[in-house]
Amino acid sequence: MTEQYITYELEGDIALIGINRPDKRNAMSSEVAAELIVAAQRAGREARAGIIFGHGEHFCAGLDLVAVGEKRKAGVSDTDKRERHPEHLGFDAIARGPIPFVAALSGVVIGLGLELACAAQIRVADRSVVFGLPEAMRGIFVGGGGSVRIQRLIGYARMADMMLTRRTLTADEGCAQNLCQYVVDPGEALAKARELAARMVENVALSNWTICNILPRINDLGHDDGLMLEQMAAHYTVGQETLERLDQFAAKRGPRFLG
Template identity: 55%
Template sequence: MSQTLVTYELDGAVALIGLNRADKRNAINEDVIVQLRDAVMRAGDEADVGVLFGHGGNFSAGLDLREALSRATAQSAPPRKRRRHSWHEVFDIIARGPIPFVAALHGAVVGGGLELATAAHVRVGDATAFFGLPEGQRGIFVGGGGTVRIQRVIGYSVMADLMLTGRLLSAEEGLREHVITYLTPAGEALAKAKELAAKIAQNAPDTNWRITNLLPRVNDLSHEDGLFLEYMSSNMARSPETAKRLQEFVDGTAKPLERPDQPKTPA
């Protein structure tokens, strides 16, 4: 029986997908990618939101360098035909698939682990999380979509710094550089990610799909083409659920928006 390298659990409308190679700091090899793809596809079929997390003390330390060495030294046979990079395929299913994903990050989130994390739409980190791109020190280059995805999150200057110098970002620095959008105390990232996922699952599925699929594509377009695509989207047929939710707002029965905590007025 094959080893369970990726765990899967359905919690209501939320699919919990865990990297389960803790003894290797959840390093990602092809076996992990195969199981991750199966889990992500299953989540798209039966859940409304997915949560990515890592078992053990780290989210993921990135590429399995032993496997990379095997390829670099021709110890493993290359495929007979060129195909799309397996990491690109799976991470794109996460980033632009049928459901949104929230990533719960702790410990090492480096290299391929950071590439996987930035495929998620919302990222929560706890105080133990640190982020880096050590490819420059390993003689390799990012290959899991990082040139596109990470660069769009943190910008060229920060990404180049991480790769050239081997610098690691702390959890607080990761928050500042937009790697994460929520920072929790140690050990609480997964709970916060589940909370956010449950909230996202209450949205209209069609709107969630537009946010995760249409919005990033608009970012790739010119100003005029972006506005045109937005116009086309806004004039597409709406689901019955949209009419129901709009009616609830008009009737005053819709759930009010949650305002951030207001500063207390001095006495």
């Protein structure tokens, strides 16, 4: 597939995926979502960690409403009603794929853009960020997994407030409500994301996979079932590389935890 709306670059073991529609504030269309799926899957094969960012001043202004309106008027649907939304497939490849992702956020992070950001395991927001969920004003409901991911991050009451009143949050406010874990000065989000991704790369790959795929599922379970799955995951994660890392620790070699 020719990259038109999504850029892909490999920096060592880190894949950088950029939404490249700066003239549209990186609004998401079905074509962008389709390219994102390909890029995320490619990153899972080629890299040990990934970064998602937006070219230009903004991360993503959400759904491309002009494109959606034109298609609806023409009677065109992006997907068969029996199939999953392309955003679900693409975002799942990020949220529960083989490698962890960092989202480097700047400018507007609203609607589908916020849903995409919340698919990443780590989110870094610079202080230009505005978080929002304004879909109801246009007669639209979240469709990129946000009713699950965002609601589990911030809770029903806060998400309902953002959707019903179109309340926006600053980077610092969003950090206080789990929409991001790091806040940096304007223009510094991508650099911080690179720093965090480099730390992820130092981890054992199977451990990263377990954190991305098993940890959120444990969160979905009851107490006893969660402990059972934790025990299974703990045994599953131990492999040859674990033994090698333990030998490195004993010999004071390899990556070190500095606290």
